[in-house]
Amino acid sequence: MSAFNAIGEEREIDRDEFTPGIEPQPTWCPGCGDFGVLKALKQALPEVGKTPEEVLTVTGIGCSGKLNSYLDTYGFHTIHGRSLPVARAAKLANTDLEVIAAGGDGDGYGIGGNHFIHSARENHDMTYIVFNNEIFGLTKGQTSPTSPKGHKSKTQPSGSAKTPLRPLSLSLNAGASYIARTAAVNPNQAKEIIKEAIEHDGFAHIDFLTQCPTWNKDARQYVPYIDVQESDDYDFDVTDRREAAEMMHETEDVLNEGTVLTGRYYVDDDRPSYQQEKAAVGEMPDEPLAERYFDDDAEWERSYDLLERHT
């Protein structure tokens, strides 16, 4: 018998199960894009057959980091920028868990940038949603790594001299095997993309455009958007690295001019996940590590058996 019976439980799942009881109510500002992510997740999870208890959501700090306070799964609200290493390890310790990490653009592309690059490079089997509102929300409107050049804030009063980071291209170069951009204003697409990301075996990165009406007033509300898969103007092969790269460049260029392109940009279903790669070289246990502690028949090797080499 498994020690983790909630994992793989098969039953009809109501999306309300993902909503916590009486408290807490979201404290996000009216009109905040973060509501869109929450909603899309609540819709996507039951549709891919996940029960609240087999899902672990790991978030960073920021308005976005509060996602799992309002989404009733197992959750870990970590510290600023560190959601990915916590999430990665949880997945390594119990490969049966559905692990979703989430956080803001400051959290993920700024302070946690190093973790982002390496999690993508290693292609950990998990989903990573970045709430990209091009601003620091929770700390009240400072310039973030994705804020446009010239963006004025209290800490960059004369306008930012920095070119914004290009998350899609960065992600591709770092090694993510599923990359998409969606927007809070596009709930149906968002839900479908989240479902695909969850089902993808590997690091699935979603750059999720979320508007921050409070601090990014004059910034884009990301409407109208264009779905690159639906539009005849964009024809590229999502499994082709070069074509995807080209398309990402265009998307990132035009965003600065006010045109919002969304959709799937890169899907590599052939690349093994990190867990599979690690298993292939013999460095990953066959069964989830966490299960073993509950297995009465587990054989625990002792250091005593290793002493021969020291005698």
Add this chain to the structure above:
Amino acid sequence: MSSDELIWRIAGGSGDGIDSTSQNFAKALMRSGLDVFTHRHYPSRIRGGHTYVEIRAADHEVQSRGDGYNFLLALGDSFARNPQEEAYYGNEEIKPLSENLDDLREGGIIVYDEGLIGEEDVADIDLEARAEENNWHVFPMDLRGLAREHGREVMRNTAGVGVTAALLEMDLDHIEDLMSDAMGGDVLESNLEILHEAYDTVAEEYDFDHDLRAPEGSHETEQALLSGSNAIAYGAIDAGCRFIAGYPMTPWTDVFTILSQNFPDMGGVSEQVEDEIAAAALAVGASHAGAKAMSGSSGGGFALMSEPLGLAEMTETPIVLVESMRAGPSTGMPTKPEQGDLEFVLYTSQGDSSRVVFAPGNIEEAYDQTRLAFKIAWDYQIPTIIIYDQKLSGENTNVDVEFFDREPEPDLGSTMTEEELREAAHDASGKFKRFNYDDAEKGVSPRSLPGQQGGRFLATGNEHSPVGHISEDPDNRVFQMDRRLEKLDHIREELTEEHASNQTTFGDETAEYGIITWGSSQGAVAEAVERLNGNGYAVKGLSVSDMMPFPEAEVTDFLESVDEAMVVEMNATAQFRGLIQKELGRFGDKMTSLLKYNGNPFEPAEIVEGYEVNLEGEDRQPSAQVRIEPAAGD
């Protein structure tokens, strides 16, 4: 004829195989029935630079490096003997002979490689005169030539061992056995030839009149030769640790490497990650999901871990961190020991944070306290830290094999099964009260793991309500804070009741003079105390391992029982003495400090001298390298 103790020093350039040669020789001495203790001195570079390993071997227990040494095997350095190598490695002159003479005892033996150390070098340091003055017995041998003739130049280590064995009248059996274990084929053949040729040359061609011979001893039980890092790694394995994440940094790398090499065969997971923040955060994530996890680093890397350390405290996620100290500040002296990170480890991370800190003082304690660190962490859901240093990390000592013959303890402590969860408290919304304070025992509220039926909760680094939601409610804040802090009292109680042996006492119980130390300085202090008592003084010693929670009663009893105390530690700011004063709030005028921070560990004689200077109230420092910091009023 045999001597009381042999202290053999092999010196040369790092990267020359000095480490493996000495490791094998130490083992051979151990197999011949002796107790051994090794001390490694090496510079922070990959090749070249002066390095030595000392092996102290005796027919009685040895707990520390000795005072000086009595046998020098001076090999030349192997690099920069052609322009290409010189361009690459530089040509820093290595002086395996002259660099080492200061500590050589009277009557000692010198073997040096004539093939590499030229006549001019010997003349430069006036070896002949110094040898006469100190009654040294000098044996120049062309070890390089001998090695070249039968194999390759690098095998001159083997020639050196052969010469050593001949001069000490040792059997070659154990040395040969170890060689056959380590290599085979042509390499083994050549090495054996070199070993015998060297041995025979000495035996046949030299008459010697030195007194030093290999001591003779015997062990009643089988012995294993291992380092503090081995002991920590093995303690972790036996505690059920199967997840490690790290980023290399000397000397922590040793523990990281040992576990990484063993885990694949044991179903464990090892991760080398992008930095130390990630490493400790991975330990938190893995533990949260149900693995017994550990991470660690040395000073600079541990600095990065202070964030995830605090996260583990606030979310009550058990983890074990290792802090393997080296000399600081900043990058400091990467390959030199110091006990300078105590305050840092005790207080790093923001807020009223608390953790458990153990400072093992020898190999056995390193093993025991690592097991204990896991047990306390998982029972009490609190991070525990094992603080030790480059000295304990790298020194090898023989330990009774049976010491390690214990049952593994993979128990997850206060983690619930799904059955237990069904009975546990849930709030109206159906969420599990993970951080319940109403019926917490000893400050601990049992936890669930993601994926368990009925255990849903939110872990957060923010202050939180019983189900884990962010909360700034003042009442809740006080309840949660008090509950978390309460754990320390119970841990203190548990450590005193069940594991009183964490603190070690030695010497003359009735003495009115006490020497207090912590961590890896224990061995040298124990030997010094023994020697002082042998010299007619009455002294007792206390070595403290529990840094947090602090063993108030035990240290108080000790300090109250003496008129004066000397606190011995390897740092410049008397950090441990400061901790005692902070914790006990008195005794400031009773304690003097003996401090050493030049990168080399204490020799027992330095502590003896410090005691004498101190006792006689002399107004001088014991030596240029050791400092006395006088007592301060409370």
